[in-house]
Amino acid sequence: KNEVEQSPQNLTAQEGEFITINCSYSVGISALHWLQQHPGGGIVSLFMLSSGKKKHGRLIATINIQEKHSSLHITASHPRDSAVYICAVMTGTASKLTFGTGTRLQVTL
Amino acid sequence: SQTIHQWPATLVQPVGSPLSLECTVEGTSNPNLYWYRQAAGRGLQLLFYSVGIGQISSEVPQNLSASRPQDRQFILSSKKLLLSDSGFYLCAWNRQRSEKLFFGSGTQLSVL
Numbered sequence: 001k002n003e004v005e006q007s008p009q010n011l012t013a014q015e016g017e018f019i020t021i022n023c024s025y026s027v028g029i030s031a032l033h034w035l036q037q038h039p040g041g042g043i044v045s046l047f048m049l050s051s052g053k054k055k056h057g058r059l060i061a062t063i064n065i066q067e068k069h070s071s072l073h074i075t076a077s078h079p080r081d082s083a084v085y086i087c088a089v090m091t092g093t094a095s096k097l098t099f100g101t102g103t104r105l106q107v108t109l
Numbered sequence: 110s111q112t113i114h115q116w117p118a119t120l121v122q123p124v125g126s127p128l129s130l131e132c133t134v135e136g137t138s139n140p141n142l143y144w145y146r147q148a149a150g151r152g153l154q155l156l157f158y159s160v161g162i163g164q165i166s167s168e169v170p171q172n173l174s175a176s177r178p179q180d181r182q183f184i185l186s187s188k189k190l191l192l193s194d195s196g197f198y199l200c201a202w203n204r205q206r207s208e209k210l211f212f213g214s215g216t217q218l219s220v221l
Contacts, residue, residue, distance in 0.1 A: 045210060
C-alpha cells in the first residue's frame, strides 16, 4: 500500500508570498494528482503529473520520480488561493488512488 | 463537454434511516466511476468503483453498497445509516485507460 505524506498540514501566508506544499510517497506510481478543495467540499483537479514539471498560471507542480516526491508551488499568493490542497498518487489503474490528508492553506491580506 | 452531477449537496439523516446518493456523468460513455469518502480530519478513501454497468468493486468492508443501473449513473446506498457513516462523499469518473480524474461537487452527510 502506498503511504502518502503531505507537509505542512497547515500553512498561513500573507498575500504575495511564495508557497510550497510537499508530498512524499512510498511506492512507485504511474501518476500523481494535485487537487484543490474549497470550503463546501468541491474538489478540482489542478495537475496530473508523471514526470517533470507543469505550470498553470501562478501554480507550478514538480515531481521527482526517483526521490518519490512532488511539490506544489504558488507564486504571488492571493486570499482566493485559500483552500485545502491534496496530493493523490495513482498506482496502476485509476481505482488505486491513495490520497494524502491535505494541506490547509490560508492566505491573508 | 463532459460534466458530473452529484446530489444532494448536504444531507442530515437520523441513525437507522436509509441513504441514497446519486451521481451521473454526461458527455461520455462507459466511464469508470468511483465513490470516495472523506471522514472528518482524514484523507479521501475509495469506497467503490465500477468499470461497467452492474460491475461494482468494493475496497473496504462497510455499511454501504453501490449500484450502477445505467452506464453513466452510480448510486451509493445504505439500508440503515450509522453514526460512523457521517462524512463527505465524493463521486468521480475517468475514461477507460486514462489517469485523469474528474470529481463531483460532493455530498456532506451528517448522521445524527
